[in-house]
Amino acid sequence: MADRAQPLSFWPAAGIVAAVAIPALILVTAGAVFLQAEPGQGLSPADWAAVRFTLWQAFLSSLISCILAIPVARALARRKFAGRRMLITLLGAPFLLPVIVAVFGLLAIFGREGLANAVLGGLGFEPMSIFGLHGVVLAHVFFNLPLATRLVLQGWQDIPGERFRLAASLDMDASAIQMHLERPMLWRVLPGAALVIFVICTTSFAVALTLGGGPKATTVELAIYQALRFEFDLSKAAFLSLIQLGITVVAALVLLRMGLSAGFGAGMDRPAQRWDANGVWQRWFDVLAIGFAALFLLLPLGAVFLRGIPAVADLPASVWSSAVRSLSVALASTTIVIVLSLAMAIAAARPNGGWIEAAGLLAIAASPLVVGTGLFILIFPFVRPEALALPVTALVNAIVTIPFALRAMIPAMRTIETDYGRLADSLGLTGWARMRLLIVPRIRRPLGFAAGLSAALSMGDLGVIALFADPNGATLPLQVQRLMGAYRMDDAGGAAVVLLVLSFALFWGFDRGIGRADD
Amino acid sequence: MLTIENLSFMRGDFAFRADMSVKPGLTAVIGPSGSGKSTLLSLIAGFDSPDGGRVLWNSSDITHLAPGARPVATLFQDNNLFPHLDVLTNVALGASPQAKPASDAMEKAKQAVERVGLAGLEARKPKDLSGGQQSRAALARVLLTDRPVVLMDEAFSALGPALKSEMLSMATSLMPEKTLIMVTHDPEDAKKFAKEAIFVKDGMVASPVETQVLFAHPPAGLAAYLS
Numbered sequence: 001m002a003d004r005a006q007p008l009s010f011w012p013a014a015g016i017v018a019a020v021a022i023p024a025l026i027l028v029t030a031g032a033v034f035l036q037a038e039p040g041q042g043l044s045p046a047d048w049a050a051v052r053f054t055l056w057q058a059f060l061s062s063l064i065s066c067i068l069a070i071p072v073a074r075a076l077a078r079r080k081f082a083g084r085r086m087l088i089t090l091l092g093a094p095f096l097l098p099v100i101v102a103v104f105g106l107l108a109i110f111g112r113e114g115l116a117n118a119v120l121g122g123l124g125f126e127p128m129s130i131f132g133l134h135g136v137v138l139a140h141v142f143f144n145l146p147l148a149t150r151l152v153l154q155g156w157q158d159i160p161g162e163r164f165r166l167a168a169s170l171d172m173d174a175s176a177i178q179m180h181l182e183r184p185m186l187w188r189v190l191p192g193a194a195l196v197i198f199v200i201c202t203t204s205f206a207v208a209l210t211l212g213g214g215p216k217a218t219t220v221e222l223a224i225y226q227a228l229r230f231e232f233d234l235s236k237a238a239f240l241s242l243i244q245l246g247i248t249v250v251a252a253l254v255l256l257r258m259g260l261s262a263g264f265g266a267g268m269d270r271p272a273q274r275w276d277a278n279g280v281w282q283r284w285f286d287v288l289a290i291g292f293a294a295l296f297l298l299l300p301l302g303a304v305f306l307r308g309i310p311a312v313a314d315l316p317a318s319v320w321s322s323a324v325r326s327l328s329v330a331l332a333s334t335t336i337v338i339v340l341s342l343a344m345a346i347a348a349a350r351p352n353g354g355w356i357e358a359a360g361l362l363a364i365a366a367s368p369l370v371v372g373t374g375l376f377i378l379i380f381p382f383v384r385p386e387a388l389a390l391p392v393t394a395l396v397n398a399i400v401t402i403p404f405a406l407r408a409m410i411p412a413m414r415t416i417e418t419d420y421g422r423l424a425d426s427l428g429l430t431g432w433a434r435m436r437l438l439i440v441p442r443i444r445r446p447l448g449f450a451a452g453l454s455a456a457l458s459m460g461d462l463g464v465i466a467l468f469a470d471p472n473g474a475t476l477p478l479q480v481q482r483l484m485g486a487y488r489m490d491d492a493g494g495a496a497v498v499l500l501v502l503s504f505a506l507f508w509g510f511d512r513g514i515g516r517a518d519d
Numbered sequence: 520m521l522t523i524e525n526l527s528f529m530r531g532d533f534a535f536r537a538d539m540s541v542k543p544g545l546t547a548v549i550g551p552s553g554s555g556k557s558t559l560l561s562l563i564a565g566f567d568s569p570d571g572g573r574v575l576w577n578s579s580d581i582t583h584l585a586p587g588a589r590p591v592a593t594l595f596q597d598n599n600l601f602p603h604l605d606v607l608t609n610v611a612l613g614a615s616p617q618a619k620p621a622s623d624a625m626e627k628a629k630q631a632v633e634r635v636g637l638a639g640l641e642a643r644k645p646k647d648l649s650g651g652q653q654s655r656a657a658l659a660r661v662l663l664t665d666r667p668v669v670l671m672d673e674a675f676s677a678l679g680p681a682l683k684s685e686m687l688s689m690a691t692s693l694m695p696e697k698t699l700i701m702v703t704h705d706p707e708d709a710k711k712f713a714k715e716a717i718f719v720k721d722g723m724v725a726s727p728v729e730t731q732v733l734f735a736h737p738p739a740g741l742a743a744y745l746s
Contacts, residue, residue, distance in 0.1 A: 419598045422566055427664075428587025429616045436618035441603040 009431055015347025018340045019359040022399055026366045029374025030245060036238035036377050043243075046215065047223065051243060053212075054219040057133060058201035061140030062194045068141070069148035069193070070186065072293045075286035076149070077156035087290070088153070090297060091146035096453070096507050097301075097500070098460025099143075099206035100477045104484065104496045105300025106130065106139055106211075108307055115299070135211035136219075140204065144197040146297065151196075155189035156182075174282065192258060199251040203244075203367045206462035210481060220244045221369045228467055234377060241370045252365035304496050311494030319479055319495045323502065326459055326476040329394045330506055333458035334451050336398035341405035341450055346439065348406070349413040360406040368396050372464035389468035393475070397458035405450035412446045413439075448515020455506035460499065476502070521668055521698050523724075526562060526572035535559075537724035538572075539717070543667075545691050545699040546727050547709035550719035551744050556702045559717075559724055560670045563700070564593050576668065587616070592666040594674035599657035600645040606632060606656050607641035613663035624663075631659040634693060651682045658686070662693060669694060671701040687712045706745060710734060720744070 043051070076088065094102065110116045110130045117127040130138065159181055167177050208219040218226075220243055227237035341360075348356035375392055376385050385392075416439060424438050440447075462477040469478055476499045483492035521541040528535040535555045548556045561567040563574060565586035573582045576590050592613070600609045607628050608620060615624035632641055635655040645653055654675055661669055671690070675683045690699065691712055703709060709716045715727035720740045737745060 420601060422564075422586070422593070423595060423598060423601075425566065425586040426564060426591070426593045427612050427616045428585075429612065430587065433616055433618045437604065437608075437612070438601060441601075 011343050011435065012347040012350055014339075015343035015345070015356060018344050019347065019356040022340075022402065023359050023362050025399070026362065026371060029371045029378065032374040032377045033238045033241040033245070033370065036235055037242050038235040038239065046218075047220075047240065047243070049215060050218050050220045050223045050240070051247075053133075053217060054202055054221075054244075054247065057136050057140070057217075057219070058198045060133075060137050061144060061201045062197040064137065065141050065144040065148040065197050066152075066190055066194045068145050068293075069152045071285065071289040072145070072149045073152035073156055074182075075289040076153050079286050079290070081290075087294060088150075090294075091150050093504075094143045094146045094297070096456040096460075096503060097143075098462070098477050098496075098503055099139075099204070100210065100462050100480045100484075101304055101460070101496045101500045101503075102142055102300060103139060103207065103210045104307075104480065104492060105302075105304040106135075106142060107484075108303035108493075109300050110135075110138060115303070131211055132214070132217040136207055136217060139207045139211055140197075140201045142296065142300065143204075143207075144200060145293070147200075148193050148197060149293065151193040152186070152189055155185045159185055174279070195251070195255055195258065199248070199255060199364075202247050202251060203369070205369050205466070206477075209462070209466065210484070220247065221367065224369055224373055225466060228373065228376065234380070237373055238377060241373045244367050245370050248367050248370075249365050255364075256361075301500075304493065304500060307489070308493030308495075308497035311490040312497055315491060315494045315498070318474075319476070319483075319491070319498065322474045322476045322479040323498055325390060325473065326499075327502065329390050329397070329461075329465075329475060330455045330459040332391070332394035333397045333401070334455040334506075334510065336394065337401050337405055337454035338447065338451050340398070341402055341409055342439075342443070342447065344402070344406060345409040345413040345443070348410045349417045357406060357410055361403045363399050364403045366400065368400050368461075368463045369467070371396050371399070372467045376467055385468045386470035386473060389465060389470070389473055390475075392468055393461060393465045394458060396464045397461050398454065401450075401454040401457055404453055405446075408446035408450050409443060412443055416442045445515045448511045448513065451514055452507035452510035455510055456503045459503045459506055520577060521563070521700075522573075522575040522578075523563070524573040524575060526569045526574065528558060528562060528567065528569045533722060535562075535722040535724075537562075539724060539726040541698055541700060541717075541727060542715065543696060543698045544714045545687075545701060545712055547713035547716040547730065548700060548702045548719060549704075549706060549709055549716060549741075549744075552704075554719045555722045555724065556719050557672060558722075559719065560593070560672050560700065560702060563668070564591050564670055565589050589668075590666045591668040591670060592661045592664040594657055594661060594669065594671045596673045596676060599660075599674075600653060602645050605642050605644055606637065606648070609645070609656060610660045610663060613660035614665065627663055628659070631662045632656070634662060635659045635689065650678055651686070654678060654682075654686050655689075658690060658693070667696075668698045668700070671699065673702050673704065676704065683708070684711065706734070718744075 076084065107130060108114055110128070112127060112129065114130075121127060128134065163181055164177070167181065172180070202219075203221065205219070205221040205225070208217070208222040209225065212218060212222055220240055224237050224240045224244065227233045227240060344356055344360055347353050348360075372392065375396070379385060379388060379392075420438055420442075424434055429438060460477055461475070462481060465475050465478055469475065474482065476495065480492050480495045480499060483489075483495060520543075523537045523539050523541075526535075526537045533555075535558050537559060548559060550556050558567065562569055565581075565584060569582065573580055575581065581589050581591075600606075601612075604612075607625065610631055611620035611624045611628035613631075614627055615621040620628075629641065632638060635658050637652060637655050637659065640648065640652065645656070648656065657674075669690075675686045678686065687701075687708060701708070701713065709730055713730045716730045716733050717727050718725045718733065718738065718741050725738070733741070734745075
């Protein structure tokens with residue numbers, strides 16, 4: 001099949017162009033950053049502090065997420081209970097959850113006036129503060145504990161059921177099973193999970209923006225934002241961007257070397273039958289682990305709804321107009337993702353198309369904020385950046401979502417080619433007819449998922465938009481953040497509910513609307 | 520007449536050579552696994568390009584045509600039908616490979632579906648057909664393609680022996696004028712249905728010989744394969 005005669009038609013050609021353009025755009029923005037950075041300017045003590053804080057909080061977040069994930073995943077792997085499937089689905093939700101909504105929920109639980117402090121105060125403890133290192137790590141664990149749990153759960157489910165049957169027939173006890181089956185699996189799965197989470201936490205701007213700040217809790221990305229927006233020091237922003245670029249590129253290279261990818265982990269199967277885990281305290285431990293995870297995820301979300309729903313009816317008009325702005329960004333970004341990832345997947349499924357996937361994955365190494373800074377530097381001499389805030393946000397969000405879209409779509413496209421490529425070729429099914437009759441019907445499930453993901457992610461984005469937006473052109477997440485900053489918590493809660501509902505509705509709508517299978 | 524002229528094809532240390540003509544009617548291709556039977560079909564269909572030599576149909580050179588532009592239709596071992604399209608659309612694509620098959624193609628498809636005995640099942644999806652019915656639907660599409668050469672790469676091997684025989688006799692009786700080339704692992708298929716047979720071994724393709732003659736006086740390689 002390797003040398004089948006195939007003319008280069010529109011879609012694969014477009015895919016190749018996209019596969020060249022995306023790394024090119026990332027490189028051009030990096031180049032702009034590089035040229036703008038003043039040579040010879042060393043790292044100030046504050047810059048060093050930002051680097052240290054970025055790495056330290058990412059390390060802690062990753063470590064805590066992974067440690068907590070082990071008991072939760074183990075409980076999910078070996079217990080059958082009502083709502084198990086729902087809980088596993090819920091573990092996928094934080095990926096789609098707008099950061100600012102989660103932050104609002106976490107503040108409601110762990111903030112100064114929150115539930116946790118009320119309990120602590122009742123027990124006679126000092127109230128704790130959610131701002132600074134604690135808060136940043138707490139929010140990162142909130143987002144990444146579910147991811148870690150899914151990855152580790154996947155590891156557990158990859159242990160063949162026969163192994164557990166064999167262990168049971170040998171009458172191995174729980175500790176022997178841990179030793180021979182579970183610990184080797186954890187050693188295989190955990191380093192990858194930890195590294196993925198570490199990388200995510202080094203580029204998580206919105207959490208640092210809302211819960212960090214000050215000399216002790218500023219990440220590099222937050223410092224870029226401050227240099228650009230408050231000090232208007234382009235060369236300082238550029239210099240910091242270079243540092244951030246260095247961090248993400250090194251992390252991405254390590255990831256690539258380990259052959260890892262930022263997957264989601266599936267883990268929807270039934271739990272393996274176990275004979276070693278029927279002890280009373282094991283049961284209680286699992287109940288506690290599952291209860292803890294469910295509460296940790298559900299309480300903040302519940303708090304958003306409790307606080308926000310009563311306020312939705314009286315939200316100021318500015319919230320609704322920013323919702324419309326966010327929707328248009330999300331739809332534009334989704335359109336870009338659909339067209340580009342479809343074209344790239346088609347091109348990647350052709351013989352010798354392997355490099356296309358690699359080119360698309362390169363965007364993982366790109367911090368949206370650095371790309372944004374580069375674009376800011378590039379367009380600043382010609383246009384007011386505020387004027388291009390929405391298109392730039394849509395574009396950058398699309399680029400950072402494409403690796404996830406390709407992950408889902410390229411394997412599906414390869415399957416289509418292996419199963420039906422020859423049949424379609426021999427029928428002379430080419431161009432639009434091939435697209436309409438073969439590719440679209442068979443790719444719609446991963447395409448719908450990718451479109452939903454893209455819509456939800458750019459709906460909730462609070463990254464690039466913060467660099468570019470002017471006060472009157474805010475998107476919904478930015479509006480929530482501003483309302484919170486102004487201590488208008490009721491309005492902020494109402495807007496957070498609107499944002500949450502819109503994000504999940506977009507995901508659900510695209511995933512079901514495009515992804516409905518018809519075979 | 521299909522003519523294969525000095526065709527050569529190298530992949531790694533596998534070398535393939537063929538030089539022969541195939542007459543209309545059913546010709547069987549037999550030989551051990553890995554000998555090059557499927558390569559022969561791939562080269563005729565255009566899924567692979569030869570390193571040297573030509574493929575001719577009635578003395579016009581088709582060596583460099585895309586698979587869809589050749590006078591060749593293929594019945595694969597499986598995946599002959601698009602699972603998301605109904606039977607009628609699947610069949611109509613044989614005459615009109617467009618996003619919306621032309622209405623006269625749909626009309627012709629209906630007739631072809633009747634000829635293979637699937638009348639009434641036009642609206643079904645492939646998954647709602649039995650294995651035998653799926654083979655019939657694929658055959659109906661080949662009837663519609665108007666292509667004089669039909670390649671069958673172990674097309675009905677997933678069916679039971681009785682069904683397979685039924686499909687082969689249906690294929691030969693519905694397409695008496697076409698050049699049918701069938702790869703098979705079962706010498707009985709060749710004896711029962713093929714006028715001529717081609718023996719392939721180690722990438723060397725022998726010229727077609729009358730099936731009765733071939734099996735009555737097998738060359739050394741074939742005798743070893745059969746025993």
